[in-house]
Amino acid sequence: MQQTTTMLHIREMILRGELAPGERVREADLAARLGISRTPVRQALPALAQEGLLVPSGARGYAVRAFSPRECMEALHLRAALEGLAARALALNGATEELLAQLKECLAEGDEIFKDQEISDEDEVRYAEMNARFHALILEGADMPLLSSLVSRCNVVPFTAPLVLAFDAQSRKTAFNFLFYAHRQHHAIVTAIESGQADRAENLFREHAYTQVQSQGAEFEKEAGLGAAKRPHRITHRII
Known part of the structure; x- marks a missing residue:
């Protein structure tokens, strides 16, 4: 149990940028920061490396993996x-x-968030949690364990998981517009599923992903398609 909890904490530190790309991960330092012994940290690091968040560094150590914009887009x-x-x-x-x-409860919660035609930091937190729940319900309902495990692997890449909201120095109004449009897509996806419109449901999810791509900024999207994507990249972002 402690190993699992430790993995969750370290994973969160990586995805929040508290452990920077390329940074050497030291057992003693992490144990001190988490207030635990070194044993669960030592057990968690190889598992996180298997997930793709860490890479071997030195004789027996690890470093935080740096993802390029192109890798983030591919995972998304x-x-x-x-x-x-x-x-x-x-x-x-x-x-x-x-x-x-349950899906319609997510829709109702999103509608409540946007009812005042503006969005605050607290609203972004609520939206991100609702969005993650919505996506999880789709996967659970499909009952395809292999597919779900593949999605989980994609979600360890920065800016990919449904719980992640990224806005590259954009205005609050722009953030509202992106999230409001994404939530309208939630409504359309549920309608397509309920109506048995398989092609439409699938295509709406692809369009839904492109909305998340746009939210990360035109420059990020540009780099993801060019040679510049080969180097590690950090953009201003908010991870919820």
Whole structure:
């Protein structure tokens, strides 16, 4: 149990940027920061390396892996394709009434967030949590364990997971517009699933991913398609 908790804490530190790309990860330092012994840290590091968040460094050590913009975009589009398959399966096989009710609870929560036509930092937190729950429900409902595990691997790449919101120095109004549009897509996805429109459900997820791509800024998208993507890159971001 402690190893699992330690893994979660270290993973969060990496994704929040508290451990920077390329930074050497030292057992003693991490244990001190987390207030635990070195043993669970020593056990957690190889598992995080297997996930792709750490890379070997030195004789027996690890460093935080640096992801390029291109890798972030590839992971995002792969996640969208996989989740699109899950939505297609749900539309074809039929979602249960319970699942549809849970998805509609997410829709109602999002509608409440946007009712005042503006969004605060607290609203972004609420939206990110709702968004993560919405995506998780789609995967759970599809009942495709291998697909879910592949999505989990994609989500360890920065800016990819549904719980991550990234805005590259954009205005609050711009953030509102992106998130509001993404939530309208949530509505359309649920309607497509409930109506058995498999092609539409799948395609909407691909479009949904592109909304997240746009939220990260035109410069990020430009670098992801050019040679500049080969070097490590950090952009101003908020991880919720």
